[in-house]
Amino acid sequence: MPLESTPLTLCATSRLAQTLRRARPGEQAVWRTPQAMTPAQWLAALADDALLCGIDDLPQALDPVAERLLWEQVIAADLGDASPLFDLGGMAATAAEAHALCRVWGVLPTGEFLPDETRRFLAWQAAFLKRCAGHGWIDLAGLHQRLLGLIEAGQFALPASVHLAGFDRLTPFEERLCAALRARGVTVSGDEIGLSATVDRQAVQVFAGPDAEAECAAAVAWAEAALAANPAVRLGIVAPDLAGVRMALETRLDAAFHPDLLRPDAAEVPRCFNFSLGHPLADLPLVRTALDLLRLGGLRGKVEQARFSALLLAGGWSASVSEADGRARFDAAMRQGLHYFVSLQGVLRFAERLAAQDALACPQSMAALQAVAAVFAEAPRSARAGQWGALFRAALLAAAWPGERPLSSHDFQAHRAFGEVLDAFAGLDAVLGKLTLSEALRRFSALCRERVFQAETRGTPSIQVLGVLESAGLEFDALWVMGLNDDRWPPAPRPNPLLPAELQRQAGSAHASAAVELDFAHRVQARLLASAPAVTLSWSRADGNRLLRPSPLLSDQPPAVDLPGVAKTAEVPIDACEQLEDTQAPPVGDGEKVPGGSWILRAQAICPAWAFFQHRLGASALETPVEGLDAADRGTLVHAVLEHFWTRWQTQAAVQALAAPQLAAAIEGSVEAALAGFEANRRLPLPPRFRALEAARLQRLVERWLAVDLARSLPFEVVACEQRAELSIEGIRVRMTVDRIDRLEDGRRIIVDYKTGQRIDVANWAEDRITEPQLPIYAALVEAEIAGVVFAKVLLDKPAFSGVADAPELLPGVSGIGDHKQKIFDPARFPDWPSVLTHWRSALTAVAREIRAGEAGVRIADEAALAYCEVLPCLRLPEWRRWRAGAGDQG
Amino acid sequence: MTEKDLVGGVDRLTADARARERALAPASFIVEAPAGAGKTELLTQRTLSLLAQVRHPEEVLALTFTNKAATEMRDRILGSLERAGRGIVPPEPHKRLTFELARAVLARDAECGWQLLEHPGRLRITTLDALCANLARQLPFLSRFGGQPAVTDQADVHYAAAARQTLDMVEQDDADGAVVADALAFMANDAGRLERLILAMLEKRDQWLAYVAQIEDGSMREAVSAGFAALVERDLAAVAARLDGRLQYALMPLARFAAANAPEALGALADWEMTLQPTRDDLPRWQALAQLLIAPSSGTFRKSLTKNVGFPAGKPFAEQKAAMIALLDELATVSGLEALLAAVPGLPEPDLSDAEWSTVATFARLLRLAAGQLWLIFQTAGEVDFIEIAARASLALGEDEAPTDLAQALDYRIQHLLVDEFQDTSPNQVRLLEKLMRGWQPDDGRTVFVVGDPMQSIYRFRKAEVGQFLTIRQRGLGGLVLEHLRLYRNNRSFPAIVDWVNAAFPGIFPAQDAPATGAVSYAESAATRPAHAESRVQVHPVIAADADTGAQAEAARVLDLIRAARAAAPNERIAVLVRARSHLEALVAALRQAAGEIRFQAVEIEALGGRQHVEDLLSLYRALSHRADRVHWLAILRAPWCGLTLADLHALAADDRQATLWSLINDAARCAHLSPDGQVRLSHVRSVLGLAFAEQGRVPPRRWLEAAWRMLGGLETLSGPADLADIDAFFALMDRLTVGGELAADRLAERLGELYAPPDPQGEAVQLMTIHKSKGLEFETVILPGLHRETGGNESSLLLWDEFAGEDGHEHLLVAPMRAKGEAGGATAYDYLRRIEGERAAHETERLLYVAATRAIRCLHLVGIVAPDDKKENGLRLPASDTFLRLLWPGVAEPVFAAALAAGETLAAAAASSAPPRAALPLRRLRQPAIPAVLATPPGDRRPLGNPLAPDAPIGTLNLEASVGTLVHRCLELIVSQGLAAWPLAGLAAREAGWQRWLQAKGHDAEASAHGAREVLLALQATLASETGLWLLSAPAGGAEEAWSSVDAEGATVNHVIDRIFVADGVRWIIDYKTVRVPVDELPARAEGFRPQLARYARLFAGDPLPLKVAIFFPLQAQLIELNGSVY
């Protein structure tokens, strides 16, 4: 066939090819775009030609994804039951690499004494090839070999001349390709690759910095200076570990060159620098949302509630803007109302329930989610990738993905790329066969993770930040190569574990050995040194506490000097703050409702600001969903059981009269009633097994507690359970519930508060600020005739009473006022019971008066008392501590 | 020189020199190197001497404990090779040896062509963790790994997830669900607590996973009983050794008397007539006897006898009582007996009860389930923890019966193994080393060399087991006997320090080594430095009744010491070392008060989260991440960048608790009720956060937050460069934590809690750190405050495990379950194992003190607080056990404190006050909040335009019509380049199958592809059958599909791909192909639609002299439609 006149440049990287295609020869306005592509791209075009013209019956090439999938299937089939133990994807990638090494470098393991790993691999390889043959497929490297054969056989219209650009070394395959081209009469140039000519050492500078951070800072400062001197300069920054320093470099470059573009609305404004690294498509918010919608919308089973939260809080679907607040509110409700693990149906039902109460803040979004669920509800158990792809499209449409916000330029590109991946997914029909939904989703997500997304840039930015490989063939006015430490440069060899290391070493295949890597690094470094008239090299002395050494490749470069210090460009902060006294909120107005029961008095006593933020402004922490019951629920249940029990049995004598089995049955009845009530209240039936466990716990705990109650020497009658009281203290309305009121035979009453946690503080009852005010309020302000105020510690370990009473021995373990055993109420200050009540009355009134007056400053006696404070972030504790330590307590 | 200074007849320094020389011999050694002995130099020399003998440098494998140590050692070796290469002979003798050894290595290098200096990676100096990771990766199949997962040291999220998943199995209707239910029942259905316990067990699953199977099938039960029995009998033997036959016979009648009177408690002694044997059968009697003799409350011999122990009051019993008292007095003189007897009631019945065993079995199953869940989670996350890596490495190395061929697997043979810090290795690590050494024979030329210092073993929390060092010293490693060498030299400290340590520590450390309880006896050192006049060890007593006063006085004392040391020697380094971070709180506060005077570094001491500006930033992130998070929204409105007054907050939020604050902020009517100042402040926040929300998700979390913070004026709220450093550290953390573009606020908050404020770079001279952090470091002055402080205990485990090497050298596995809540009972195996753990911990405390003391080069200051106590003889309360002060008390600290007490240095207690302060925190806020100038300008039209998307825009571009068009294109292009001859009309149909495959590969299904291919066939047939087609495709002097470039107005390159361009009859034709299926009469209209595109092509040739014609060719219809009129 004739040769085509257009010359072809084969490039080492697609980046180089793109650069060459874009290069403008001189100042020409219009020119023929040069033909530049990587060998793989060119061979793919040839394969296409062959297919279209029917030259040879080429098998269909598996793209890398499809090839790996096939390897996975082969390996899984071999491992059988053991395969769940393996990371099959990783194993498949390793096997595919090994297979390519065999093809490209001619590494061919034979003989008897092969390592286990290699023997396994060979078996997989045989199976792989068999499957390929069965379906008319071939791996890429294999296809390339076939194409090479066709070229050698005189097929294809070839260009008259081929130039090789940017290659640091040629693989045996590439050498054979060059030879074949020459044999066909093609002029091949640029393949005599060796170490480049000597470089002017004058133009090379070597720096040693304390760490990578410092290297980045210096490189950015260097770029700043260079661009200031000549705005048209083309700079390169190359790092062997680009992914590792990317964040640091990007942040610094942005701060140096575009401090004004930190604004969120300037995120997509083109910068004067460009990174050769993209991001996985799946990491883009738009795509992440799409995948989450598919995963959760097609959910069968349960997942962590947090996954739904993330979806709700993310924009990008349904009423993403108009219901953003509503979605957040729904999430807050869900955290409170649903368990840690939730099902899709559970979430949807919860939304319906809220809607029924007219409390659903995001109806449109939930309808969309419902619609997605409906799409998947129709889905077959298993289907081909293409069918799933269609379903995914339908589901995303139902979800109104990508939401209400107009797409930005990057969003748009991401949307397009996502569509392409979805298209490509359908192309895997043949390899994947029939899939279940979760399989399909897993595969599809993996595709999105593998697809590298890089937003298009227009023109060529002044600063190119590149990895070592991507820099191939590029030229700069000045270049900085950083991170030249001996642990990365030369890179550590990583021979493929499935092939004998010895064979790979002999073949000199890529990454096979230290020698190969050193040779490679030598070539790259020589190429880099020649790619710009001025080159700076740098390395770090340490990485954290690891000591680093310079690369051995720096030994024939000028000796390293310390990095010039970079003046910290970041603005040194100027404190532009004022301080003013602001401890006074508006007094509680007549109409203002201050909810919170006795809790507000407690909060105010500990820290006035707590009471203000939590009770007057209604701040409460977002809940963290739990699986099963949280501590509060468990406490509520204990309360409920005891309430039910005593409401039924009333007196100690009545219970004492019960025989053991009767007592047990009585408790069982109360437990059942409590659980049923709880479930009705929450509209959330407890899972059966868990419910049984909880019943057993309650039974045991209550039995144990009743033993304490029944052992009391003074007979009693329970006259009230969960007694509500409402009163007004200094105009602050306090609503409260007293767990239980006992009446002794002489008519005196004891109020009892059940405690199911360990922490009990009675000592504060003698203080001026009462931090456990519930019982004192009741005793001092609600009912007369109270002779004792106690906590009942309903615990498996050491259940007991704790509190104070008018006289000793009213209750076991509770000391009386004025008693010599009394440790909390100093007999000197509190000679008798009325003195205690008087104290409580005045202390509580004082705190209530504070609330009413609007006192809301941060002042704290004991930080430990804030342990359960929900509004800590509003109290600014660190500032308080520092202020206290510095200014001292002016009070 | 006293006799003590002699070791085997020579003085310590000579013995040391001999040991060092011997250590270079080609044999296996275990070397004990106390603090400051220069063991790194020895390791370097040994490594060099081995390198000079091997064929490949890879044959020498040196393992260190930390990454840092590995890099340091590598640096030393490469450095010595470089120096040797330069040939400059060092003057110091010990360096000269290193130099000579390095020269020999270079010679070997040249001989074998290693090029070590070019390939420093060939030196195998690494950590055990890294070695494991390498093994697991190099053997993906044998390690059952498959992939090459990343290793994380922050696997706690995964543990937590696995624990939750396990608990969630409770409702499964199968055996697994029942296991979880049993476990929950055992924990009183406290799922939260069980979850935490599972999590804790997963963190150390390397210790138990191997046994789970044997527990489940019950085969281990007997072995465990035997293990406990052996332990119990060992303890009883110790008692029996002191309570000899004579004493026992003296006790018998009295014991029988007591038993008769108190049969319930002492019944076991009723017929005691033969001496008790240290066997499990006699355990009940031993326990009864201990009950008789020891008062349980104090653990001492009874001082009085009551009827409870069989000695009723009253005349008739006075005689026996007196005899017993006399005997008790005698027993009290038997050294050690009291403590040993006191422990006897705590000895467990060796057989676990059925209930206990079934608990063990339940938990074992539960943990296996949890481990299974963990593996699934690891797989999804694509990362594993170090435990997994180690386990996989061990798996890859194979079982003893079927070992993996290591040489083949690693591509080299390990000839020599060196292990540094050997005292810190865990049992599993030792097992791994043994696997590496499988098949090694004594004298086969392979050697192992382990170095360490059992006295410095302080990593129990990382599973280091010091007892192992002692055992291996005695028994060898992996079948090789190790020659024991001991170093004595201390090159670090001046004699005053070394001598003090030599004098004090023999009394602090136990007298005898005991591997099982981790007891290590003291080994002496000899100073090599000359005496120094200013060198000393000093105890600084603080005597105070209340803790606060004491803490303040202590901090003041430490501050004085620092000042004095700084003044005396400004260039020297000072370290303040403590057992736990929290012990430094008061001191750090005091140092900050002395602001600026003393610069210091608190190394990982101060939590970053405890800084207000950092907390504000976190609140901002939380508020931005969740609009319904009312607490954090209120917090950011109160933060300095906004600083709303309480009154304005009240006006804004008090009456609406449902709506989000963000919606309230955007409610203009509501905001009008705020003060004018408040309105200004709120509108500042509104504009900044509004902008942030508009772009939510388009910027990475860190930049999103940073932008909002900076625009709010966050920078202006800071009070100095140190604050800015904190902020940088916060953002750096965000960068690190962002995975896949996402960062949950909870996770950020959690990790923030573990992050410490960056140290002041100019504060190097004064360092505050924990003793663990100071390991391996040295300072001229070391101050050790908080001698009196204890460290908190840790939560109990579900199961306790222990391995115990019996006297016979047999390993026993011990396991015991925790007691269920609310169950009472006597001594349990669990408590017993806890006690052993407690003993080990106590011994480690001794070693921790040793490590701290030996950091000092010149001065060591010991500071502690003791409370006065009138009831005590010396007037001082005994320091709590498990404190340094208790260890130092006899002989070292007590005299100093007693003297201080005598001198009246007691601090009075300050008046306690629990009333809250009257003054409240003022509001700190920006005077005038505004967006900083640099960020004030919107990007305007520099921003690429948005792309409105039709609501039903298709996702993806796959479209059969377009694909067919492309395919027709490609074929036409091929026809032009290959010539018409290669595309005979008759042969077209044969190519249809290829086209169909082409379409399928694009993602079209089989049916669509067949249809498309047919369409292509039709188009090509039509074209090749038409004259226009033939003319078009065969015209000369032209190209098929030509790519052209031009520059646009902004100078950017634009690409144009022209389907067909040629010159015929002096006219340049530009033709575009369009494959559309429409009736012929509609074609002209269609063609018109493409005018702009063709015009663009035409403009490329605007300067061309040739006349130009542009046209659209429709292959399906074989119609060429020329576009007339001006095409530009």
Ligand code: SF4
């Ligand atoms: S159809 Fe494919 S997988 Fe099945 S036997 Fe044939 S080659 Fe193997």
